[in-house]
Amino acid sequence: MTIIEPDGKPSNADAIIYVVGYKEPPGTAPTEVAQKDRKFVPDLVAITVGEHIQFPNGDSFLHNVFSQSTTRKFDLGSFKRGDRKDKDFPDPGVVDVYCNIHPEMAATILVLPNRAHTHRKPDGTYAIEGVPPGKWQVFAYTRRATLPAMAWVTVTAGQDATVDLALKRGGEPDHLNKYGEKYKDYATTTYH
Amino acid sequence: MVLVMAVPATASAGRTFYGWLQDTQVMPERGAEIQTFVSEENYQGPDTTPPSKDHNTTWWLAPAIGINDQLELSLPVQFDWDRVDGSPPHSDFLSYGAQLKYRFVTADPVDAPDFVPAIRATVDRLVIGKRDVVLSEVDLIGSYQSGIVHAVINAGVAGDITPSDQHFEARTGAGVSIETIDDLRLGAEVFAEISLDSDTTGNWVAIGPNISWSHGRSWLSASYGIGIYQIRDAPKFNWGIAF
Numbered sequence: 001m002t003i004i005e006p007d008g009k010p011s012n013a014d015a016i017i018y019v020v021g022y023k024e025p026p027g028t029a030p031t032e033v034a035q036k037d038r039k040f041v042p043d044l045v046a047i048t049v050g051e052h053i054q055f056p057n058g059d060s061f062l063h064n065v066f067s068q069s070t071t072r073k074f075d076l077g078s079f080k081r082g083d084r085k086d087k088d089f090p091d092p093g094v095v096d097v098y099c100n101i102h103p104e105m106a107a108t109i110l111v112l113p114n115r116a117h118t119h120r121k122p123d124g125t126y127a128i129e130g131v132p133p134g135k136w137q138v139f140a141y142t143r144r145a146t147l148p149a150m151a152w153v154t155v156t157a158g159q160d161a162t163v164d165l166a167l168k169r170g171g172e173p174d175h176l177n178k179y180g181e182k183y184k185d186y187a188t189t190t191y192h
Numbered sequence: 193m194v195l196v197m198a199v200p201a202t203a204s205a206g207r208t209f210y211g212w213l214q215d216t217q218v219m220p221e222r223g224a225e226i227q228t229f230v231s232e233e234n235y236q237g238p239d240t241t242p243p244s245k246d247h248n249t250t251w252w253l254a255p256a257i258g259i260n261d262q263l264e265l266s267l268p269v270q271f272d273w274d275r276v277d278g279s280p281p282h283s284d285f286l287s288y289g290a291q292l293k294y295r296f297v298t299a300d301p302v303d304a305p306d307f308v309p310a311i312r313a314t315v316d317r318l319v320i321g322k323r324d325v326v327l328s329e330v331d332l333i334g335s336y337q338s339g340i341v342h343a344v345i346n347a348g349v350a351g352d353i354t355p356s357d358q359h360f361e362a363r364t365g366a367g368v369s370i371e372t373i374d375d376l377r378l379g380a381e382v383f384a385e386i387s388l389d390s391d392t393t394g395n396w397v398a399i400g401p402n403i404s405w406s407h408g409r410s411w412l413s414a415s416y417g418i419g420i421y422q423i424r425d426a427p428k429f430n431w432g433i434a435f
Contacts, residue, residue, distance in 0.1 A: 062222065074300055077221030077261055090302060179409040179434065 001124055001149075001165040003142055011169060015142040016046045016110055017126045018117035019153070021134070026050035027115065030086065033097070033107055035063040040097065040107035044143050046117040049092050053109065056084035064100040066178040071095050071111060075178055098175055103183035106175065108143050133157045140165040144172055209369035209404040211415020211428040212383035214346050216310040216335040218295045219258035219434070227266065227432040228253045235424035236396050247281075249273040254291070256432075261299055266291040270316065287327060289316030308335045318352070326353045331363065340371040342379075349388070360388040361395075367402060367415075375406045381415055383426070396423035409434040 003011040026048045034041045036058040047053060055065045057079055065076040065085060071093030076085040078101065089095065089111045099105035110117070116131050120140075133155050140149040149165040177183050207227070208215035219225060233248040254268035269288045275281035291314040298304050310333040318325035331348030344367055351360040367381025384397040398417030405412055410433040417426035 072302065074302070075220045077219075077223060077258060079221060087300075088303065181408055 001120060001126065001140055001167070003120075003167045003169060005169050006171060011142075012122065013142050013144075013169065014042065014044050015120040015140055015145075015167060016044060016117055017120060017128065017138065017140045017165065018046055018110065018112050019128060019131055019136045019138050020113055021136040022114055022132065024048060024114035024116075030054045032056065033109075034058045035065070035099070035105070038099075038102050038105055040099075040105055043107040044110075044141075045107070046110040046112055047089060048115050048117075049111055049113055050088070050090060051111075052086055052088045054084050054086050057081050062101060063105075064178070065097060066100055067095050067097050068176075068178065068180075069093070069095045072109075075100075096175070098177075100178045103175070103177070106143075106172070108141075110141060131155050131161075138163045138165070140167055142167050142169060144169045146170045207411060207432055208344075208413050208430060209342055209377050209379070209402070210344060210367045210381050210413055211400075211402045211430065212398075212417060212426070213344050213365050213367045213381050214293075214310075214312055214331050214333045214348075215344055216295050216308040216333050218262060218264040218293055218299055218310075219256065220299070221258045221260045223258040223434060225256045225432045225434045226253070227256050227430070229428060229430040231426070231428035233396065233423060233426050235419075236422060237393055238395075238422060245277045247275045247277075250286070262295045262297075264293045266293075268314075268316070284320045286320060287316040287318045289314060289327070291315075304337075306337055308337075309333070310335075312348075322354070324354050327351070328353065329363070342369045342371075342377070343367065344369075346383075350385075359391055362386045362388055369402065369404060377404045378402070381417075383415075383417060384421075395421065396426065397421035398423055398426040400426075 003013050005011045030052040031045055031047050032054050034056050057063045060081050062078045062080055064078045067074055071091055072089055072095045074087055092111050092113050095109040097107045116128050118126050118128050120126050135154045138151050138153045146168050149167050151163045153161050153163045155161050207217040229252045231250050236246045237244055251271040252268055254266040256264055256266040259265050267290055270286040272286040273283045293312040295310045297308055312331040314329045316327040318327055329350035331346055333346055335344045346365050348363040349360055350363050363385050365383035369377045369379035371377050379402045381402050382399040386395050398419050400415055400417045402415035412431045414429040419425055
């Protein structure tokens with residue numbers, strides 16, 4: 001699959017490819033999204049409905065994690081290095097996650113109906129195993145994508161199916177803090 | 193006597209949809225707010241001849257922080273204006289103290305059950321009079337959320353304790369708050385302060401409408417209690433801002 005930056009150049013950005021149309025139970029192991037060097041690492045993850053994400057703070061100063069997305073609104077408060085907060089995601093959808101202290105921190109969580117999702121490899125390929133036979137929609141999404149890419153795929157038992165997808169990226173959109181306000185300059189202060 | 197009348201001034205606040213009633217809302221961990229309220233208890237007291245009615249206005253102000261996602265600490269100071277009919281009015285720096293509110297279940301709006309129990313405990317030192325009075329209060333709070341309807345019930349006991357004497361009263365009430373437009377809520381509540389001993393001069397019951405509104409980092413709530421027992425009216429206005 002290919003990703004194109006706003007200037008028209010190809011991108012090596014991370015992307016998630018996922019299949020929808022059927023449901024599977026969640027896994028038991030939580031996914032981890034760390035806060036390190038004022039970034040969410042990784043900043044794009046996919047989980048199955050009902051799974052948890054842990055947010056450990058790996059920086060030496062306080063971080064907050066919040067979301068105002070309609071799929072999952074939450075505010076984990078502020079927590080220090082070594083602490084981690086856990087959040088469950090019971091409904092499917094897209095969840096944009098930010099830090100109320102550091103406006104440059106942003107991540108996207110895709111909460112999907114099944115486990116048929118994977119990351120794009122550095123060479124642009126991907127492989128999703130275990131998709132049941134049938135006709136399904138395949139989506140690709142990267143952070144800052146202007147729109148998800150979608151294609152139909154027909155899966156036949158014992159055979160591989162190939163789908164090529166292309167995404168366009170836009171700029172990083174501005175976001176508001178957890179109070180619905182613009183971030184102040186002092187919001188980048190490092191609180192210990 | 194003046195001291196006894198001053199003590200029942202309610203030392204309660206915290207983020208709430210209600211005027212006089214405690215709610216189960218708490219701040220997230222390391223959240224910080226300035227919270228305040230102004231309340232009035234007008235023409236309070238028993239019908240006697242000659243009348244000896246108390247008019248009391250309280251200003252309560254506290255920084256509040258989230259210890260964790262379920263425990264909130266406030267450090268209030270309280271100012272009081274008081275006038276008993278026939279006596280000159282006086283204003284006082286009444287007390288300072290600490291308040292803890294613990295919510296027994298998660299504050300996450302998705303994971304929280306419909307019924308939320310909480311407990312609130314306060315200890316304040318009275319700095320007027322003999323300066324040997326400790327004001328304390330313990331409240332059990334229950335809230336119930338169903339769609340746009342939020343209801344709450346309070347059952348508490350407040351006391352002023354000196355080395356030689358104690359006075360206790362029940363502080364109880366119930367209310368409902370309904371979400372209307374955006375974050376504007378309207379409802380009604382009833383609130384009572386009832387002595388648990390023989391001194392019943394501070395007893396009162398009021399019922400009335402309430403309103404609350406949150407906008408960004410600030411919130412406010414208020415009620416206008418119309419007296420139905422030993423009080424003419426009891427308005428209260430709460431306000432807070434997070435930072």
